[in-house]
Amino acid sequence: MQSLTDIEKHVLNDFQHDFPLVARPYQALAEKLGTSEEIIIETLNKLKQEGFVSRVGAVFRANSIGASTLAAMSVPEQEIEAIAKKINAYSEVNHNYKREHHFNLWFVLTASNEHELNAVLDDIEQETGYPVMYLPMIEDFHIDLGFDLDFNSNYDVESAN
């Protein structure tokens, strides 16, 4: 267990939706936090290495490019690893989670168009031998302003590594 420094907390929390689109964005962040560009870059590097930050970059809207869908399968527990491996082998699959439910495998598929998407879904069904439930997004209600991290609670923060 380790704790985050103040600068780390600010870097994590303060720029979740307005990371600057200027030539020297880290310099701009540094000015807002009253520190140096070097320290901001160093802090982000450290947060990334420790697994607290997955990346610094653009978050793209789901479904804005090509066709995508959320898909789920219900597979026997003893087969889940093998089936997940088969599903993950598709480059069209970008997320795959094991969840506690009758539908225990949940993944997101993205393809260049609907036709291709359906072909991959058919393929996965054939290769795994289990039906796929597909739930494409109809409407996105969330105004994504980032997520206010609560650093005031006394919860364990541990490295993801």
Added chain:
Amino acid sequence: MSKALLQNEVIILDELDRQIIQATQSGLPLVPRPYHHVAEDLGVTVKEVIRRMKAMKDTGIIRRIAAVPNHYALGYKGNGMTVWDVPSELVNDLGHKVGVLDFVSHCYHRPRFLPDWPYNLFAMVHAHNRKEALLLVDTIAELLGKHDRGHDVLFSKQILKKTGMRLL
């Protein structure tokens, strides 16, 4: 144009937009001039990269640019996909109400898949633990009131794959 108007429309991106997405989706380089780096790789000016990214932000293709936190590593271990069966004619109104809650990171209308799956509203909640997550579920249930005809929470047990969006 408002972002809402873009919901189900196809937005035309040209080759350079796609290249910029591809070059930045897995992260900006942690160097003093990250957009210069991208511009150099693509053989365009940094002004053009920034202009295109601003335009994609305005049209909502880029939701935000950020240091994307890993909730799990930061102590958020109760991450649940909450799913709700609400009347179809009310799903838009109710979705907007749930989507603005600060503990909800994603909120979508998705089709039911009957008879196996009666739920048409999805909301991801993030809490420090399960107990706390279940309190958030109660908060949503209260908000939906009698329109909540059934719900469930699916906690993630394991991340089996997580990569950026694949490009075409």
